[in-house]
Amino acid sequence: MKKHLLFLGPPGAGKGTQAALLSEANSYLHLSTGELLRKEIDLDTDLGKQVKDIMNNGELVSDQLVLEIVKKNLDKDNNGWILDGYPRNLSQVHSLNDVLININQPLEIVFYLDIPDEVLIKRLLIRGRKDDNEKTIKTRLKIYKETTEPLIEYYKDLALLENIKADGDLKTISADIKQKMACR
Numbered sequence: 460m461k462k463h464l465l466f467l468g469p470p471g472a473g474k475g476t477q478a479a480l481l482s483e484a485n486s487y488l489h490l491s492t493g494e495l496l497r498k499e500i501d502l503d504t505d506l507g508k509q510v511k512d513i514m515n516n517g518e519l520v521s522d523q524l525v526l527e528i529v530k531k532n533l534d535k536d537n538n539g540w541i542l543d544g545y546p547r548n549l550s551q552v553h554s555l556n557d558v559l560i561n562i563n564q565p566l567e568i569v570f571y572l573d574i575p576d577e578v579l580i581k582r583l584l585i586r587g588r589k590d591d592n593e594k595t596i597k598t599r600l601k602i603y604k605e606t607t608e609p610l611i612e613y614y615k616d617l618a619l620l621e622n623i624k625a626d627g628d629l630k631t632i633s634a635d636i637k638q639k640m641a642c643r
Contacts (some may be wrong), residue, residue, distance in 0.1 A: 529545055
């Protein structure tokens with residue numbers, strides 16, 4: 460059965476990991492915005508050239524460009540898909556909704572990976588990426604809370620949201636996601 464899913468949660472909550480596991484188990488297309496942008500650059504497409512110039516200047520890729528790249532990949536849907544990292548704000552939600560209505564592939568479930576800030580900060584510090592220090596992590600969390608958290612209420616109001624306790628181990632989180640999918 461085809462599914463059209465979205466993973467929401469703060470940076471480091473495990474969205475990419477859980478989306479990849481679910482995608483692999485169900486042959487869903489996993490659309491990670493960051494990976495899609497890098498793929499366009501690597502393929503040296505017209506979109507990729509635009510994205511590369513923007514990123515090389517240290518700017519954020521516009522909502523319109525990201526939407527174009529997501530839409531281009533959604534059109535390839537065959538077994539269902541998982542969005543990871545997009546949309547990030549209410550403006551992007553409304554643009555995405557228009558696209559999904561046009562291609563008749565509405566979102567069916569939005570998984571919110573809920574994790575306490577202190578657990579998240581510890582997890583990100585252990586991960587040890589160059590840009591993962593306590594100050595940058597707290598800044599990213601602040602931006603997330605301002606721009607992305609309103610999506611949680613939006614999707615809750617549409618009865619699409621499934622809350623996932625994301626501070627447990629990988630298998631427990633995966634089992635919770637699968638169980639909630641089975642109930643829909």
